[in-house]
Amino acid sequence: MARDEQALVELIEVASPWLLGITQSMLSDADEAEEVVLDVFASVWDRAGSLGDEHDTLMPWLLRITRNRAIDRLRRRARWKRKIARAEAFGEVPVGRPESAEFNEAAQPGWHVHEAVHAALDGLPPDQREAVRLAYFRGLTHSEIAAELSIPMGTVKTRLRLAFDKLRVSLGPIKDWVL
């Protein structure tokens, strides 16, 4: 990746809708979500010289570190009940179809990947899909999910294990896609 300021702006334009989707779904706070995304792009800029061989996998890397940093923030809060209350006030960020009338989601680069991932998630039984939504897209731990759903932790673990086994198969064909 070239250390070009315009390239940085373009990368932010392409990736930020997805990264904001991840951080807002986990943090339920638009300002904090933006801070995490800023932090991620600053890391990209700081590592630009060492990302030369990884441009093909840049987007998955961005997705992963964004999610990890959002979870790190979430864990630092150590107040997940408060997060739930804030989520209710903020409104749920849906895993699935966006609803903004002004934002043309289908025109976003990467929409085809979103469609494929959404189809894979839709292929899960509802209880497993809900477990994945809470674990992967809301950043809750096993014990937090068990408390939220009022089910034994062993059941949470089983649902997640089965779900990820299926997702691994259904997402396998797209793992080498590039945006």
Add this chain to the structure above:
Amino acid sequence: MSAHDWYVENRAAFVARSLDPDEERTYRDHLLHCAECSAEVKRLEADLAWLPMGVAPVAPPPGLARRLASAILDRPAGWRRYLPYGLAAALLVAVGFGARDRAEGVRLRSLLADTETRMMALEDTLSVLRSAQHVQQIPISMEGKHGGLLIFRDSGSHRWCVILHGLPPAPAGNVYQFWFITETGMVRSVEVNGDTSRPAFLTLGMPPVPAPVMGAALTVEPAVSTSSEPQGPQLAHVTF
């Protein structure tokens, strides 16, 4: 179910980061010395690389890209600000010197990643050593050598740092095996089968069993053994 089965069953949970924080630290420690789980976790991460895009994209606020870019570019000067230019220059030099140096660049990046991992492990070990409320020394004599087992227990994080020192190499075909003693029996933990001329530092989380841990033991076990009970001679056994 052996202790390793827990790691196998929770690979996806580790990748998803849905393990509780203590479990996640324990898992990260395990990856430092389990090539099988390490490789499988990487494969799983690759298979699920696009899963985060299951979220709906969010419309960025107007002007976000310019605003973020300005915030990044206008950060205060400092060594971190200029470090990327050094890295970029180093990469350019590597490219200039051709494929051999390009391979060297890859090797150096891998070395840096390994170093970062080691640094995290050292910080983790140090945090247990500093927080430990209980320290116990168990002397061990073997083949004329006098060493021992030193256990630092941090009841806050439920983690131990175990130092094995002064022992001769394990007999051929055998390893030193560390065990947790619980109310319902022994639980296999890590094995030590390397250079015993220097102390071995092990940072351990509690085993994933419902029974509380009451003590620890060290035995000599066949290297191929996966038995859930000790089979070989016992060198140390301590209950708290």
